[in-house]
Amino acid sequence: MGREVAESCFDGLIIEMVSAYGRRFYATKPDLASRRIEAIGFQVGHQLIERYTVERPRFSDHLEAIKFICKEFWSELFKKQIDNLKTNHRVGTFVLQDNKFRWFTRVLIDPSSEDNEASQGSSSEATSMLLHFPCGIIRGALSNVGISCAVSADASNLPSCESGILVFALKFSI
């Protein structure tokens, strides 16, 4: 019953959305742009988790919900699972690591331009804007199953974005 769309259209949509919010709508206010992008992600995650938890039994604790996000939810979104999950129970933090984040493979970063410092700065800015979207998705998904947390992301190994390792840190307000 569902119709399918080419993945490149989807990638183009996300990149254009991030650049529209970052460069056109809120060009002078990057904080506001990042919050709007995160809010869009929040709503998307909120609605998606509703769909992906339909036949499943209920989660008994936080860890099960996070494991669901790492495995089934991530494979629905990105066709692979989270590669590494670390947790620090006392502090209430979870760290999710994805070794080959699918959306990065399409973000154009030009490391060979003349004005090297400026381009490095703007490319990391572009990716950090883009990262607010998956952070919002995770936060929205968790909030719909009753877990409130703050999600932040950190991407290392940029400019070689093919092998970019993406780390999400989830902090729970328990």
Add this chain to the structure above:
Amino acid sequence: MIACVAVVGHQNNPLYLQSFTGADDALKLHHIVHCSLDVIDERVNNPKRSVITLNESYLGLLYPTESYKVYGYLSNTKVKFLVVTTDLDVKDTDIRSFFRRFHAAYVDAVSNPFHVPGKKIISRIFAARVSGIVKAFAPGTYG
């Protein structure tokens, strides 16, 4: 015969309530649905006393009154689905398949980007689908 169906959000806010009896007893059905919410809370918070396993979505018969029976179903996102029926003899499997279809229709309605989470569902397509599911609901063979 199904008297009414209801969807209640995780803060016990009503998202959808539709009666199929034709009579003007919306208030009485509201009241019945409201009482059933307490039963759901009790079942979920006291797993030792009830027979239902902690993690199952289908909650079964909640609240038999003299003329109605109320069945409940709890999704993973703490959204409660309730069905009030006047039938005395309803098979478990029929109700379960009803809830499955109801849940699927709800998920489609909530995926609408214009739907505000927490507010009532105003989609006419959802209402039509639910009416279709209710009409198709036949409690097995009689007698």
